[in-house]
Amino acid sequence: MSRITVWGWGDKYEAARANSESCIEKFWREATKECHIALVGKDRREGIIFGIDVYTDDPRSVGFLVERLLSLALTGKNKVYEITMEFLMEEASYKEHLKTLEEIEKEYEILTGMCIEKVKNDPRVKPLTDGREILVFPDMNLFVELEPEYGLRMTVGAFHFNFNEMLEFIRFLSENLIKNKLAKRILGYGLSLDIDRLEVSDVDVTEDEVLVDLVASESKNLRSENY
Amino acid sequence: MGGGSLIDQYASRFREGKLFLTEREKECYKKAYREIMDFGEYKVGVTESGEYELFRGNDVISTFAEARIKEDRILFPLSHGTLLEVYSSGIREILTPEKAELCGLIAAEGSLSPYEGESRQIFFHSADMELIERYIELFEKVYNRSPHIYCGKGEFIAGIKDKRAYYDLREIGAKTGPYRYHVPLEHLDEDGIKAYLRGFFSGDGSVARHGRYSIKLRISSKYGDCLEEVREALVKIGFQPSEVRLDKTYGTHYLEIYAQDRIRFIKEIGSYSPAHVEKFEEFLKAYEEGKLKGGRPKKG
Incomplete structure (x- = not known):
């Protein structure tokens, strides 16, 4: 079954819970194993695109979860694009190999080192170095997995080019989820950054830095299902 | 009060027959109007009392009490933030x-x-x-x-x-x-495009910190086809933004204003978002101090 949008826009916040509960009534079957609730939004401050994903096998918790997630995401100058629901006939919850905060920071450091190696001889970068430090800004996904109070699995993810801003943002959202008793604790972190697919998008120079933007080559001219 | 344009009235009053009208048209125009602006198919006559008559051939289309005269066009205010633009290729309604x-x-x-x-x-x-x-x-x-x-x-x-x-x-x-949304490019002149982009960027643009002194400008949208129209607007006024890109994880789209266009974007388009304005000011200060390549060198 495709995703169903239960909230999209406006000030009728209560519609999110009502719509999600109607969906449960209509589409939750005996064979349904899990419901995947996905919220997508944007941090208006830095332009970080973020998502909160919750998987639950308890249909009674869905309405409450949707309502609380929306409320939490809207605070802090965020824009919520949509909340969707998807009914899964097979168990989708699984444990990824999660890393600690220190490990993920180390991993990012190694990956940026590899990115610098990749771009330092690029004809658009090399002539500009002249003793300047090369800094890379690759588009990437960073996520944190939380132990949920309700449901089976909860993740907060972000898409952006600034690792530190993303980390600060998803940690802030995670702490709010814990404070609001939707999650118990942070289980670990994950980072998705495919260096092989990255290519130079733009180069910026300051008095002591060369700033190289990197984007995934396949992100160009691609159309999502919403396009 | 006679009917038709001032040129018709003048021709009629002084018995200028049709055979002579064409030959003496220019002279009649001069006598009927204080000034004539020629936009090819359309002409605008300014009467002695300061009103504007828009006509095609000898037919008056409309009269206006006021007008904004630009280098190669003339704008007449209509209702609700709309202007009638008369230019060499014709007429169209544009947004203020x-x-x-x-x-x-x-x-x-x-x-x-x-x-x-x-x-x-x-x-x-x-x-x-x-x-x-x-x-x-x-x-x-x-x-x-x-x-x-x-x-x-x-x-x-x-x-x-x-x-x-x-x-x-x-x-x-x-x-x-x-x-x-639809970017109404068919109703926007250059000033209108810049104003539209200012409004749009104030809401859906982002100014992210980039290195120690620099910033990165992005515009994001849920739908790529809508964002393509924003891109078209940028290109139409001479910017060279990135292509519209898809973030596959969340299905949203974004484009970037490249470093080469950043100063021009800030100065000609800008934003009313206080967070943007603050970062623009910091960035421009660094630029003025010569901390960015291409920035002005320090005075003295």
Whole structure:
């Protein structure tokens, strides 16, 4: 079954819970194993695109979860694009190999080192170095997995080019989820950054830095299902 | 009072027959109007009393009490933030910069609600009161009505029930559905495009820190086809933005203003978002101090 949008826009916040509960009534079957609730939004401050994903096998918790997630995401100058629901006939919850905060920071450091190696001889970068430090800004996904109070699995993810801003943002959202008793604790972190697919998008120079933007080559001219 | 254009009246009054009219047309024009502006198919005559007559051939299309005369065109104010533009290729209705900016704001953070149904309401959402105030100022200028403000969750909302404004904005395509919009390029001149982009960027643009002194400008949208229209608008006024890119994880789209266009974007388009303005000021200061390549060297 495709995703169903239960909230999209406006000030009728209560519609999110009502719509999600109607969906449960209509589409939750005996064979349904899990419901995947996905919220997508944007941090208006830095332009970080973020998502909160919750998987639950308890249909009674869905309405409450949707309502609380929306409320939490809207605070802090965020824009919520949509909340969707998807009914899964097979168990989708699984444990990824999660890393600690220190490990993920180390991993990012190694990956940026590899990115610098990749771009330092690029004809658009090399002539500009002249003793300047090369800094890379690759588009990437960073996520944190939380132990949920309700449901089976909860993740907060972000898409952006600034690792530190993303980390600060998803940690802030995670702490709010814990404070609001939707999650118990942070289980670990994950980072998705495919260096092989990255290519130079733009180069910026300051008095002591060369700033190289990197984007995934396949992100160009691609159309999502919403396009 | 005679009918027709001043040239017709003059010709009739002084018995200028049709055979002679063509030959003496220029002379008649000179005598009938203080000034004649020629836009090819269309001409505009300025009467002695300072009114403007727009005519095609010898047929008066309309008269106007005021006009804004530009280098190669003339603009006549119409109602609700619309102008009639007369230029060498013809005539068209364009939006005033105020209305264009209002449309940009609505495209980014507004809604026409419901898209089908009974009540005709226009909403604008923002977490910044400064943007809400700017929206209300523009709405008042264009429609002479004042939206009321109320608090939503984590944001302010300016809302108004106004059928006339609702249908006007809907016809322009300011908002065509949740997160969907149309950039009315067919009704925007260069000033209008810049104003529209200012409104849109204030709502859906982002200014992210980039290195120690620099910033990165991005515009994001849920729908790529809508964002393509924003890109087209940027290209039309000489910017070279990135292509529209897809973030596959969350299905949203974005484009970037490259470093080469950043200063021009800040100076000619800018933003009313206080967070943007703050970062622009810091960035321009670094630029003036020569901390960015291409920036002005330090004085003295």
